Amino acid sequence: MADVSPFTPAVAGSADLAAVHAIAPQRVVRGPGALRKALPRLRALTSSPVLLGRSPAVAPHRRALAQQLQLADAQQLLLHHDCCDRDLLRLETTIRQLEADGVIALGGGKVLDAGKLLAHRCGLPCVTIPASAATCAGWTALANVYSEAGAFIHDVSLDRCPELLIFDHQLIATAPTHTMASGIADAMAKWYEASLSSGHSQDALVRQAVEQARLLRDQLLLECEDALDHPGGAAWRRVVESCALTAGLIGGLGGARCRTAAAHAVHNGLTQLAPCRHWLHGEKVAVGILVQLRLEEAVGNQPLAAVARDQLLQVYGKLGLPTSLAELGLRKLDAARLEVVCRFTCRQGSDLHRLPFAVTPAQLEEALRFYAEPRPIPRQAPQPVQPRG
Structure with missing residues (x-):
């Protein structure tokens, strides 16, 4: 029998090389009332998070969640544009100044992408809460980066999917x-x-x-x-x-x-x-x-x-x-x-x-x-x- 160890280097040009997959969030809480049910998990994951959003239409849901988590106004961060580098740099600086220990993103796909990228850059756990079923951005280890005007620039592969995805049917039902x-x-x-x-x-x-x-x-x-x-x-x-x-x-x-x-x-x-x-x-x-x-x-x-x-x-x-x-x-x-x-x-x-x-x-x-x-x-x-x- 050949002496093959799992630590033996792969042969150059071999057809099947080792692959790394970021398949799914660590936890998914879904269904009617999922946000309420997920609160204990959310609190166990992060005690001093920032809450990221953008759309005025979703603002009442952000305020309700901030109240439940007893977050100060300073910990509620807003994107000024789509997921773009200028916004990300500004928000990353704020997150570090606040010494936050987690990022919660509640909104559409670009807000969720921004939350995942910020958590990735700051080395923090990420919680995604989609406000609609328009994309699968709340799930994936991928984020799209746009210009300030909204033109696509490139995508970024992340090390992992979010630690927690909360998919609340009652919240989704409020979307157009x-x-x-x-x-x-x-x-x-x-x-x-x-x-x-x-x-x-x-x-x-x-x-x-x-x-x-x-x-x-x-x-x-x-x-x-x-x-x-x-x-x-x-x-x-x-x-x-x-x-x-x-x-x-x-x-x-x-x-x-x-x-x-x-x-x-x-x-x-x-x-x-x-x-x-x-x-x-x-x-x-x-x-x-x-x-x-x-x-x-x-x-x-x-x-x-x-x-x-x-x-x-x-x-x-x-x-x-x-x-x-x-x-x-x-x-x-x-x-x-x-x-x-x-x-x-x-x-x-x-x-x-x-x-x-x-x-x-x-x-x-x-x-x-x-x-x-x-x-x-x-x-x-x-x-x-x-x-x-």
């Missing part, structure tokens, strides 16, 4: 309906992107994550209407947890190979244009999925991508999601604007390059122009398809 529609699009993108970016990986966790992404997409296609029509009902509960929790788990299991491809790359490119920035993350991703399917059809020679597109157009119509650049505020689609989006989307290191085929700026421009205006919604939704092997 379109935030759930946005979350549905962002969660469905897991399948459309991971099934391509994972390639033909034989890694067990990657394959399981891709399969879970397919099941997630199918569930959302089947239940999204019921969820929207019956807030607080059984389908609604399953859908909001799928968007905010299951989608994050898929990214944790599969890692970078199951995270993003062209749909999110297009989102990142669109944020470079001011008219697109006020739209929710998932609303831009929704158009990004359509653009990716056009690239699959026109560049990747995948005819079934057109069938998937017709299916999504039907679903988007029911959810009120945008289906074109015009609906995202780009009614004047001139060459200069397209060049900005294409240059950023095709830059070196972009998620676009996780596609199994190369895409040129000219090909991306064609795909974007294909969705310049709303396309006719098919009269009858086709049956669910799987346009990948």
